[in-house]
Amino acid sequence: xxxPIIRTEHISRYFGTVKAVDDLSLEVPxxxxxxxxxPNGAGKTTTIHLLLGLLEPSQGQASVLGFDTRTHxxxxxxxxxxxxxxxxxxxxxxxxxxxxxxxxxxxxxxxxRRARIKELLNHLDLWDRRKDQVGxxxxxxxxxxxxxxxxxxxxxxxxxxxxxxxxxxxxAAALRNDLAGLVAREGVTVFLTTHNMxxxxxxxxxxxxxxxxxxxxxxxxxxxxxxxxxxxxxxxGRGFNEPTLALLRERPEVANVExxxxxxxxxxxxxxxxxxxxxxxxxxxxVQSGGEIEEVRRGKASLEDAxxxxxxxxTK
Amino acid sequence: MRDILTMMxxxxxxxxxxxxxRSLPRPLLVVGVIGVYxxxxxxxxxxxxxxxxxxxxxxxxxxxIITFIGDVIAGExxxxxxxxxxASRMPDRAILLGKVVTTVLYSWGMVLLSLLLGLILxxxxxxxxxxxxxxxxxxxxxxxxxxxxSVLAVSAGVLVSLRVxxxxxxxxxxxxxxxxxxxxxxxALGSLPPDLVSSFTYSQFLLIVMAVLAVLDAIxxxxxxxxxxxSRLILS
Numbered sequence: 001x002x003x004p005i006i007r008t009e010h011i012s013r014y015f016g017t018v019k020a021v022d023d024l025s026l027e028v029p030x031x032x033x034x035x036x037x038x039p040n041g042a043g044k045t046t047t048i049h050l051l052l053g054l055l056e057p058s059q060g061q062a063s064v065l066g067f068d069t070r071t072h073x074x075x076x077x078x079x080x081x082x083x084x085x086x087x088x089x090x091x092x093x094x095x096x097x098x099x100x101x102x103x104x105x106x107x108x109x110x111x112x113r114r115a116r117i118k119e120l121l122n123h124l125d126l127w128d129r130r131k132d133q134v135g136x137x138x139x140x141x142x143x144x145x146x147x148x149x150x151x152x153x154x155x156x157x158x159x160x161x162x163x164x165x166x167x168x169x170x171x172a173a174a175l176r177n178d179l180a181g182l183v184a185r186e187g188v189t190v191f192l193t194t195h196n197m198x199x200x201x202x203x204x205x206x207x208x209x210x211x212x213x214x215x216x217x218x219x220x221x222x223x224x225x226x227x228x229x230x231x232x233x234x235x236x237g238r239g240f241n242e243p244t245l246a247l248l249r250e251r252p253e254v255a256n257v258e259x260x261x262x263x264x265x266x267x268x269x270x271x272x273x274x275x276x277x278x279x280x281x282x283x284x285x286x287v288q289s290g291g292e293i294e295e296v297r298r299g300k301a302s303l304e305d306a307x308x309x310x311x312x313x314x315t316k
Numbered sequence: 317m318r319d320i321l322t323m324m325x326x327x328x329x330x331x332x333x334x335x336x337x338r339s340l341p342r343p344l345l346v347v348g349v350i351g352v353y354x355x356x357x358x359x360x361x362x363x364x365x366x367x368x369x370x371x372x373x374x375x376x377x378x379x380x381i382i383t384f385i386g387d388v389i390a391g392e393x394x395x396x397x398x399x400x401x402x403a404s405r406m407p408d409r410a411i412l413l414g415k416v417v418t419t420v421l422y423s424w425g426m427v428l429l430s431l432l433l434g435l436i437l438x439x440x441x442x443x444x445x446x447x448x449x450x451x452x453x454x455x456x457x458x459x460x461x462x463x464x465x466s467v468l469a470v471s472a473g474v475l476v477s478l479r480v481x482x483x484x485x486x487x488x489x490x491x492x493x494x495x496x497x498x499x500x501x502x503x504a505l506g507s508l509p510p511d512l513v514s515s516f517t518y519s520q521f522l523l524i525v526m527a528v529l530a531v532l533d534a535i536x537x538x539x540x541x542x543x544x545x546x547s548r549l550i551l552s
Contacts (some may be wrong), residue, residue, distance in 0.1 A: 052403050054550045078405040088400025090330045097329055104322040105404050146400075159403075 323414020386486030
């Protein structure tokens with residue numbers, strides 16, 4: 001099995017008495033998009049700063065691309081690409097000068113820089129605007145250019161810190177598509193922080209969930225969804241009383257029942273083992289107990305459901 | 317060295333030549349006043365590099381640097397470009413020195429241009445028939461002094477810019493500091509015993525000022541380099 005591209009062992013980082021990252025241990029395999037999910041202030045950005053060697057951990061140790069973050073942070077920064085909280089573009093410079101500058105930083109020879117600028121800007125449909133001052137561009141165009149900058153020197157690993165934060169759904173989807181295309185084409189490992197579950201679901205092969213600096217869980221999105229209960233039945237109607245809910249809860253195929261107004265949600269067991277749980281007997285039971293059903297839907301827990309359930313569990 | 321040149325390339329494109337030829341009026345105004353108007357007013361006094369000429373030449377670095385150093389240092393943070401730069405392989409020292417060297421060369425270049433233009437104009441329009449040139453010893457001292465003054469202004473500018481959050485704050489603080497420095501220097505010079513002052517020649521006096529500036533440069537540049545560290549900047 002190949003060595004993980006990122007490995008952290010019990011790293012913590014304190015700011016005064018605040019634990020921004022708390023005993024974080026994780027391994028990210030090479031060649032995947034790893035999603036690091038968490039609410040605002042969970043410690044995602046601090047984790048990136050620790051992995052880039054911009055901050056030293058208060059405890060524990062970490063390695064990126066085999067380099068220790070404490071002792072070889074220069075090596076790490078030489079071999080990675082990063083798009084952090086802000087695009088970090090020089091808005092008074094042109095798009096090609098922005099890319100050229102980072103090409104010079106990574107000591108890419110001049111002919112290769114020119115070819116790479118053309119390749120990336122063409123791929124992102126920005127070539128015709130290469131002479132424009134970046135300050136005149138839309139937010140989406142700037143973010144695309146920032147992704148191109150992170151990939152410019154062919155790094156094996158890139159860090160993307162909430163790349164679609166604050167975008168409208170259409171722009172976010174467009175950027176996500178460009179990002180997915182570029183990542184697949186370049187064969188790069190991506191460490192992506194986000195609190196956008198759609199983004200994580202579409203892009204990530206593996207996700208870790210962090211809250212208040214602590215890693216709550218790690219796995220692929222399917223596993224996380226399965227942990228939340230896999231499938232469920234959503235029933236809309238009237239007359240769902242407490243005795244009916246109690247009868248449903250006694251059924252072996254039912255994991256949980258929740259009633260919100262006229263919406264009854266029944267979490268089903270056993271779906272994750274490949275069996276399909278029948279919901280017709282449950283519908284019959286409700287009708288026999290006096291319930292009136294208008295609509296029945298079978299659904300799967302989304303990553304967002306799994307994420308919210310995890311957050312709720314932790315709060316309890 | 318390659319990294320410093322890369323930073324200088326970026327600063328030139330981003331800050332000093334940001335609007336192409338449209339960015340020229342500001343420096344041209346300074347050179348127009350100090351390198352054209354003043355020499356034509358002073359005439360041979362300019363070519364003799366009298367104290368007033370030297371003082372005006374020393375003012376150029378401070379004026380230029382107040383305008384630019386805040387943009388170069390605090391501007392990176394204000395425009396959120398610093399974090400990305402710090403996440404790259406560019407060493408701290410190369411980032412700082414690239415910014416310092418570009419700003420010093422820019423302001424010193426203005427001094428050289430003013431000296432050249434002043435000489436040509438005085439010779440063309442205010443000479444009494446013979447071709448005049450700056451006294452060589454005073455010219456060398458004037459060049460060294462203006463270079464040292466540029467380094468001083470840039471180093472102080474870096475230290476101020478690292479402690480404020482916006483370009484405007486940096487420019488305001490540097491403007492006030494320059495006024496304090498000018499008046500402080502005048503007061504300090506005025507308080508020197510006349511016997512002491514008259515015991516030195518003009519050239520010797522400039523050499524002493526150079527020595528003082530060199531010491532201050534070394535201290536302030538050292539402090540700037542010690543302050544400009546990734547681990548501190550990322551938290552600021």
